[in-house]
Amino acid sequence: MPEPPIAHKVKILFLDVDGTLTDGVIGFTKDGDLRHFWVRDGLALEWARDAGILPVVISGRDSLAVAARMHDLRLEHYLGIKDKVAIAEKVLARTGVKWNECAMVGDDLPDVPLFRRVGWPIAVCDGAAEVMPFVKSITKARAGAGAVREAVEMLLRHNGKWDDVLQRYEAL
Amino acid sequence: MPEPPIAHKVKILFLDVDGTLTDGVIGFTKDGDLRHFWVRDGLALEWARDAGILPVVISGRDSLAVAARMHDLRLEHYLGIKDKVAIAEKVLARTGVKWNECAMVGDDLPDVPLFRRVGWPIAVCDGAAEVMPFVKSITKARAGAGAVREAVEMLLRHNGKWDDVLQRYEAL
Amino acid sequence: MPEPPIAHKVKILFLDVDGTLTDGVIGFTKDGDLRHFWVRDGLALEWARDAGILPVVISGRDSLAVAARMHDLRLEHYLGIKDKVAIAEKVLARTGVKWNECAMVGDDLPDVPLFRRVGWPIAVCDGAAEVMPFVKSITKARAGAGAVREAVEMLLRHNGKWDDVLQRYEAL
Amino acid sequence: MPEPPIAHKVKILFLDVDGTLTDGVIGFTKDGDLRHFWVRDGLALEWARDAGILPVVISGRDSLAVAARMHDLRLEHYLGIKDKVAIAEKVLARTGVKWNECAMVGDDLPDVPLFRRVGWPIAVCDGAAEVMPFVKSITKARAGAGAVREAVEMLLRHNGKWDDVLQRYEAL
Numbered sequence: 001m002p003e004p005p006i007a008h009k010v011k012i013l014f015l016d017v018d019g020t021l022t023d024g025v026i027g028f029t030k031d032g033d034l035r036h037f038w039v040r041d042g043l044a045l046e047w048a049r050d051a052g053i054l055p056v057v058i059s060g061r062d063s064l065a066v067a068a069r070m071h072d073l074r075l076e077h078y079l080g081i082k083d084k085v086a087i088a089e090k091v092l093a094r095t096g097v098k099w100n101e102c103a104m105v106g107d108d109l110p111d112v113p114l115f116r117r118v119g120w121p122i123a124v125c126d127g128a129a130e131v132m133p134f135v136k137s138i139t140k141a142r143a144g145a146g147a148v149r150e151a152v153e154m155l156l157r158h159n160g161k162w163d164d165v166l167q168r169y170e171a172l
Numbered sequence: 173m174p175e176p177p178i179a180h181k182v183k184i185l186f187l188d189v190d191g192t193l194t195d196g197v198i199g200f201t202k203d204g205d206l207r208h209f210w211v212r213d214g215l216a217l218e219w220a221r222d223a224g225i226l227p228v229v230i231s232g233r234d235s236l237a238v239a240a241r242m243h244d245l246r247l248e249h250y251l252g253i254k255d256k257v258a259i260a261e262k263v264l265a266r267t268g269v270k271w272n273e274c275a276m277v278g279d280d281l282p283d284v285p286l287f288r289r290v291g292w293p294i295a296v297c298d299g300a301a302e303v304m305p306f307v308k309s310i311t312k313a314r315a316g317a318g319a320v321r322e323a324v325e326m327l328l329r330h331n332g333k334w335d336d337v338l339q340r341y342e343a344l
Numbered sequence: 345m346p347e348p349p350i351a352h353k354v355k356i357l358f359l360d361v362d363g364t365l366t367d368g369v370i371g372f373t374k375d376g377d378l379r380h381f382w383v384r385d386g387l388a389l390e391w392a393r394d395a396g397i398l399p400v401v402i403s404g405r406d407s408l409a410v411a412a413r414m415h416d417l418r419l420e421h422y423l424g425i426k427d428k429v430a431i432a433e434k435v436l437a438r439t440g441v442k443w444n445e446c447a448m449v450g451d452d453l454p455d456v457p458l459f460r461r462v463g464w465p466i467a468v469c470d471g472a473a474e475v476m477p478f479v480k481s482i483t484k485a486r487a488g489a490g491a492v493r494e495a496v497e498m499l500l501r502h503n504g505k506w507d508d509v510l511q512r513y514e515a516l
Numbered sequence: 517m518p519e520p521p522i523a524h525k526v527k528i529l530f531l532d533v534d535g536t537l538t539d540g541v542i543g544f545t546k547d548g549d550l551r552h553f554w555v556r557d558g559l560a561l562e563w564a565r566d567a568g569i570l571p572v573v574i575s576g577r578d579s580l581a582v583a584a585r586m587h588d589l590r591l592e593h594y595l596g597i598k599d600k601v602a603i604a605e606k607v608l609a610r611t612g613v614k615w616n617e618c619a620m621v622g623d624d625l626p627d628v629p630l631f632r633r634v635g636w637p638i639a640v641c642d643g644a645a646e647v648m649p650f651v652k653s654i655t656k657a658r659a660g661a662g663a664v665r666e667a668v669e670m671l672l673r674h675n676g677k678w679d680d681v682l683q684r685y686e687a688l
Contacts, residue, residue, distance in 0.1 A: 027199075316369070343453055383540050515650070
């Protein structure tokens with residue numbers, strides 16, 4: 001196993017939406033938009049929160065479909081955000097967490113400014129080639145098909161909390 | 173062909189929903205959620221019921237979309253269930269069926285407590301790696317793309333009922 | 345190129361829906377069902393009709409979503425049909441076409457009775473293994489992803505009408 | 517890198533919809549149709565416009581779902597068009613752009629008349645085999661999964677504008 005990219009515990013996990021928490025598809029009907037999320041990603045974000053890692057979702061696009069999923073998972077979220085760094089800085093100021101105690105999962109160029117600032121930048125394996133030079137980890141699973149679950153497991157193992165998850169389900 | 177994992181006939185088939193009867197996608201629009209089921213899985217569950225295996229669906233998440241499919245297939249179902257074992261025990265008490273006469277198809281950690289109790293635990297091939305040590309069979313087909321059809325065929329062959337299905341369609 | 349399976353021209357093309365004209369997914373929201381069709385399949389069925397092959401859709405399941413697509417393509421269709429052979433016989437009686445002038449594209453056991461009667465039975469490549477012994481052709485493309493387009497092209501070439509299609513689009 | 521197929525800058529990018537901007541799926545519910553677009557394609561079209569390439573969408577099919585996405589991206593669009601060449605000629609007359617300053621991304625036979633006229637015809641890699649003889653480039657990414665993003669990047673590099681995109685995201 002490679003050296004973990006940061007020495008301290010992860011306290012905040014920033015997440016992009018389209019192409020990260022979804023498979024990148026933006027569905028449309030005449031009544032509005034549709035997104036495809038992944039059941040095991042959502043469950044993992046509940047585990048993260050229970051284990052003391054705050055998930056914070058920041059998306060460049062506004063969407064009623066994304067908002068519906070965010071409420072379903074009760075996630076702190078910011079949609080339609082042009083300056084993702086400014087939002088993240090407000091979260092850090094409020095929580096007292098430092099950049100190097102944050103991870104970020106993303107897939108495309110708008111995520112690079114955050115990738116350059118957090119301690120543990122993570123790209124989904126089917127993300128844009130242009131972002132790969134800016135991350136420390138790349139998931140094996142694709143976006144909307146386990147990438148976020150995999151990232152959360154990686155962070156929980158790093159924080160020493162993964163066995164708590166297994167124990168909850170008689171799986172240790 | 174390997175030895176069947178149980179000696180007696182299967183009487184109940186417990187089923188998870190997300191990532192087992194679906195492909196794991198949880199779609200969202202502003203009006204609510206969407207699920208992707210698989211036509212040949214549903215048909216197989218009708219065959220199971222006709223052949224004396226009772227399908228019982230137990231899901232950790234509540235969902236109006238899932239409920240709509242359950243009514244479409246007229247399946248006994250329990251949604252939004254935190255303690256899957258407690259529900260299953262009530263079904264066993266009502267029917268007089270024993271744990272070792274039950275099979276279960278699932279994909280993730282919340283299914284492990286049932287996997288540990290039923291006679292024939294079955295994982296979908298694209299399930300979480302953590303559940304694989306707790307199952308006796310793994311499907312070749314992916315969830316939401318034939319895994320449940322394959323599991324039902326396996327059980328019907330075991331119960332000696334598969335040829336009845338073929339005969340119904342002039343396919344023997 | 346192998347010998348064509350029938351000597352005379354094809355006049356009717358019977359089609360299954362789920363897993364043949366769709367990818368097998370039956371989507372559900374609280375408001376009803378969803379199906380995934382394929383743009384190039386629909387266009388090919390227009391070419392078939394223009395070239396004198398009548399497409400007739402027969403499905404075992406009733407569905408408002410399927411009905412919407414059928415109206416969109418103005419296809420003769422029968423949904424919720426338990427006895428597909430009886431419906432097909434009525435179509436043959438009305439049109440004076442013989443079984444050996446018919447082709448059929450399907451994917452699963454309920455299609456076998458028609459496969460056994462038509463002159464040119466065709467399975468989609470991702471159909472159920474149990475149907476393969478009953479067909480004369482298997483598409484290379486998957487259902488809901490080009491299988492019907494491929495079948496139509498095969499029939500139009502057989503009937504000597506494919507070049508008309510290419511000519512229409514300046515592609516000869 | 518191969519010689520670029522045209523010597524001058526690209527000023528207009530014509531785009532097909534189904535099977536080019538979407539994955540080819542035409543979803544249906546009882547309430548109408550559904551399309552699957554791709555987040556990174558849409559973002560790339562914004563970059564194209566900012567960099568002086570006008571995207572113009574021309575589709576043979578009319579669709580309220582497609583119209584909703586077009587408004588979301590504020591794209592010039594023409595739906596339900598039988599004669600794509602006539603529409604394109606009107607756009608050229610209005611803008612004063614010449615055929616050899618246009619690119620076109622498409623997937624199927626109805627796109628061939630435009631492929632034969634534009635300077636830089638581009639097919640998506642999962643397009644119909646029949647169109648491939650008429651194009652100068654074929655994307656590596658599939659339709660509805662990055663093909664248009666890839667085409668836009670190719671055009672922006674050709675026009676000398678790609679580094680502007682990278683710079684905007686601190687990714688140079």
